[in-house]
Amino acid sequence: MMSCLEARRLAPRFVALELEGATEREVREHLAGCAACREAVVGRDPALALAWAVAAEPAPADDERFVGEVMAQIHQRRLERTLVRSRARLLAAAAALVALLGGALVVRQLAVPAGDGVAQLSVAAAPSRAAVPDPAFVEVDGSGAWLYQLTPASDSRDAIQVAFIVDPHLEL
């Protein structure tokens, strides 16, 4: 424990912020328990009296509700991030599917010899929904998603049939 004599000797350097580390900590500890030395230091800088008076005020009580609110915010942010990641994965899969089908169409057109007549595609009705008035697309099971079906005009065995399922609710 630092003596009052030593604390008074170091007081000018303490006020001038010239002390560091263990020495500074020892002076602080001494001042915390010695009103006379504290008064001597405050005489050099009254702003320290204000700081110490503020420091002496009690801290807020332990608040379990505060802890609960912090953890709830953490859970909420984690959930939000999970939803964003899921949506990004879904969009990426949809984009990959469209790219794959588009690529298949291009490959098909390039692979067919000229004059074969299958390069032209026409829109046909979905086989299971022949009664639907507009043959270009049908709604899938009332889910709001639309099935677009493209079939080649030729019956050639090289012809491919392409279908797109589009959910208008997807934000692309």
Place this chain on the structure above:
Amino acid sequence: MGVLRLLVREKVTAEHDDRQLAALARGGDEGAFAQLVRRHQAGVRRCAARILGDQEEARDIAQLAFVRAWENLPKYDSAWAFSTWVYRIASNLAIDVLRSRDSRDRTHAAHLRLVGDSVSPSAHTDLAEGEVRRIFAELAELLTPTQRTAFVLREVEGLATVEVAEALGCSEATVRNHVFQARATLRRELAARYPEYLPKGGGR
């Protein structure tokens, strides 16, 4: 067996120190992080309140500081105390709030409030609880956000200069400069506005 040991989450107890709890929390242990919040929430809230001069705002900032701490646990350097790290986050958030405030209006409002208080017959020479908070809130409005934060962390919270430098992301010399400036302003304004609170023979 090793895999099984890894799967069994270590039970958080009061004996764990902050660094152990931070390591567990980094592995996803929410109980460990809740324990850290429990340990340090009072200090962080008090520090934020002293910087901001507003208890409710300080509560919000302290909560946000802990959420940011959770999100940035992989960046936590265990060479520093966990509390210093959270103080750093909270201080920076509080500085942002101070900078975004209309400080002129707030100073004016605080001053008017204090003029009314200081002429009350209960004025006395001791710095009473509550009165200290009001005087400090008034005078601290005259400091820059960084001066105010450096003063609170070093002189009120008792952090070492090197810890304040870490919290503010600046050099120790810069911290000393901020604290000196803050103390000079507080000394001058205390003498001008509340001479009755100056110690006898003080202000040398």
